[in-house]
Amino acid sequence: MLEIKNISKTFNAGTINEKRALDNLSLKLDEGDFVTVIGGNGAGKSTMLNAVAGVWKPDLGQVFIGGVDVTKMPEHKRAKFLGRVFQDPMIGTAANMQIEENLAIAMRRGNRRTLKWFITKKERESYREKLAELGLGLEDRLKSKVGLLSGGQRQALTLLMASLKTPKLLLLDEHTAALDPKTAAKVLELTDKIVNENKLTTLMITHNMNDAIAYGNRLIMLSDGKLILDIKGEEKKHLTVESVLAKFYEVSGDSFADDSTLLG
Amino acid sequence: MNIDALINGLPGAAAQGLIWGIVAIGIYITYKILDIADLTVDGSLGTGGAVCVMMMLAGYSNGMSLAAAFVIGMVTGLVTGLLNTVMGIPAILAGILTQLGLYSVNLKIMGSRANTPINPNNYDLLVSLRNVKNVPFYENAIFITAVITLVIVAILYLFFGTEFGCTLRATGGSEAMCRAQGVNVEFNKVVGLTISNGLVAFAGGLLAQYQGFADVNMGRGAIVIGLAAVVIGEAIFGRIFSNFALNLIAMSLGSIIYYLVLQVVIWRGLDPQLLKLLSAIIVAIFLAIPYFKGKYFNGVILARHSGSEKGDAENAGN
Numbered sequence: 149m150l151e152i153k154n155i156s157k158t159f160n161a162g163t164i165n166e167k168r169a170l171d172n173l174s175l176k177l178d179e180g181d182f183v184t185v186i187g188g189n190g191a192g193k194s195t196m197l198n199a200v201a202g203v204w205k206p207d208l209g210q211v212f213i214g215g216v217d218v219t220k221m222p223e224h225k226r227a228k229f230l231g232r233v234f235q236d237p238m239i240g241t242a243a244n245m246q247i248e249e250n251l252a253i254a255m256r257r258g259n260r261r262t263l264k265w266f267i268t269k270k271e272r273e274s275y276r277e278k279l280a281e282l283g284l285g286l287e288d289r290l291k292s293k294v295g296l297l298s299g300g301q302r303q304a305l306t307l308l309m310a311s312l313k314t315p316k317l318l319l320l321d322e323h324t325a326a327l328d329p330k331t332a333a334k335v336l337e338l339t340d341k342i343v344n345e346n347k348l349t350t351l352m353i354t355h356n357m358n359d360a361i362a363y364g365n366r367l368i369m370l371s372d373g374k375l376i377l378d379i380k381g382e383e384k385k386h387l388t389v390e391s392v393l394a395k396f397y398e399v400s401g402d403s404f405a406d407d408s409t410l411l412g
Numbered sequence: 413m414n415i416d417a418l419i420n421g422l423p424g425a426a427a428q429g430l431i432w433g434i435v436a437i438g439i440y441i442t443y444k445i446l447d448i449a450d451l452t453v454d455g456s457l458g459t460g461g462a463v464c465v466m467m468m469l470a471g472y473s474n475g476m477s478l479a480a481a482f483v484i485g486m487v488t489g490l491v492t493g494l495l496n497t498v499m500g501i502p503a504i505l506a507g508i509l510t511q512l513g514l515y516s517v518n519l520k521i522m523g524s525r526a527n528t529p530i531n532p533n534n535y536d537l538l539v540s541l542r543n544v545k546n547v548p549f550y551e552n553a554i555f556i557t558a559v560i561t562l563v564i565v566a567i568l569y570l571f572f573g574t575e576f577g578c579t580l581r582a583t584g585g586s587e588a589m590c591r592a593q594g595v596n597v598e599f600n601k602v603v604g605l606t607i608s609n610g611l612v613a614f615a616g617g618l619l620a621q622y623q624g625f626a627d628v629n630m631g632r633g634a635i636v637i638g639l640a641a642v643v644i645g646e647a648i649f650g651r652i653f654s655n656f657a658l659n660l661i662a663m664s665l666g667s668i669i670y671y672l673v674l675q676v677v678i679w680r681g682l683d684p685q686l687l688k689l690l691s692a693i694i695v696a697i698f699l700a701i702p703y704f705k706g707k708y709f710n711g712v713i714l715a716r717h718s719g720s721e722k723g724d725a726e727n728a729g730n
Binding site for chain 2: 201223224225227228230231232234236238239240241242243244245249250252253254256257258261262263264265266306309310
């Protein structure tokens with residue numbers, strides 16, 4: 149479903165701040181894979197996700213989504229394949245617009261935006277049903293401005309928008325990191341539900357190792373822009389934080405020195 | 413301090429306020445909807461005035477002349493939009509560049525004259541400051557401008573409610589969201605700037621007719637006057653009006669209030685030379701209010717990046 153082929157990306161090349169963010173990274177996701185991504189600060193997690201989303205072009209290498217080479221496709225065109233949820237709950241939705249307007253924009257992802265007046269009655273009904281499934285009481289607030297919602301509600305709405313029109317690939321960039329622990333757990337549960345119900349192929353970056361172990365069928369770890377761990381199948385099911393750390397030590401010969409990954 | 417002098421001046425102020433209300437609606441599109449402070453308007457207002465007056469002097473009809481002002485105004489917005497999106501120049505600077513260039517363009521349109529009068533006796537003007545009182549209502553500049561405003565509001569309301577128009581509104585709300593949903597943000601910005609400056613130039617055409625001349629300096633400070641109308645309209649009607657069309661009308665009302673207040677201030681004996689300073693101060697205060705509100709009354713400013721794990725290099729890529 150997703151294939152990343154030998155991509156490299158260097159930021160600020162030729163300056164004192166030169167940073168090799170991705171180093172000849174390759175990754176292949178099968179249809180229905182739910183992959184959790186962990187790694188320390190600057191390991192290249194977000195950079196990898198942004199390369200897939202098309203925020204910028206990689207220096208070297210290619211990205212394929214569903215067999216299509218999207219390496220040179222601009223971000224807004226690539227969006228037809230992708231559902232995305234960001235770390236910042238404030239940017240995944242437009243605060244100045246109503247809940248139903250946000251959903252209607254998401255519903256038309258990948259379509260040409262015409263001068264048709266929207267939203268149809270039937271559409272509104274389907275939004276109401278989908279919102280009810282979130283269990284947040286948003287189904288009665290279709291006309292509310294999104295800016296009035298809490299961070300957790302906005303993130304849940306963004307998640308719904310990302311999956312409203314079934315994407316080939318769902319990209320979650322630490323989408324629960326900015327939420328309080330209780331809300332984060334709820335949004336994560338919701339994520340799991342949506343991913344499973346729609347059988348979405350998913351890449352989820354998380355800073356929480358417990359979550360990375362609990363969710364998904366595959367776990368990968370990045371370090372210095374390289375893929376250093378890739379655990380799937382039966383092995384993934386029996387992972388513990390200790391065993392992941394032990395494996396990390398085994399491959400890198402270094403201890404995992406990022407407290408925030410262990411906390412929480 | 414003759415109260416009659418004030419009352420006599422009010423209809424004129426209202427008519428002027430209505431015309432500037434159209435400018436304010438244009439500025440609302442860029443400043444509020446797209447979240448861009450577009451300084452092109454200081455130039456495009458004059459362009460509209462110059463085009464309209466020169467076309468009428470050349471014998472074209474009123475409607476044709478105003479339509480031409482609108483179209484040429486759209487071109488000025490297009491230039492700013494392309495400077496911003498294709499050439500990567502920050503929006504404010506792009507607007508300033510266009511505006512500066514337009515000063516020369518406006519002079520050339522008017523045949524190298526800084527001021528071109530148009531005599532209401534010889535030309536059939538749509539609006540004129542002679543026609544604000546003691547004329548049948550259908551000739552009254554206030555009535556005519558109000559009708560034009562309502563038509564513009566209706567068209568914009570319909571447009572911004574379409575699939576495409578809706579993404580324009582979302583562009584100012586969150587660019588990241590728009591990109592993720594497959595919206596071409598750059599294209600949207602260009603379209604928004606184009607429409608906005610079309611409206612401003614159209615209003616420039618009306619204003620030139622109203623005052624009986626086009627002047628190369630007529631747009632100076634237009635952005636500030638327009639913003640004053642926007643902030644006053646929002647402050648007074650923002651809480652009452654939630655509908656998009658009503659929001660646009662609030663801009664027009666804000667502009668009328670602004671001009672009525674100016675009229676009162678002048679009547680009270682303020683030196684008219686100080687008017688622009690007064691406008692600047694009013695706008696500065698109104699723009700500062702939301703900032704101070706957030707700083708001192710909401711307690712904590714939202715920690716948008718709490719829990720951020722992104723490395724600097726990754727942020728650089730965003």
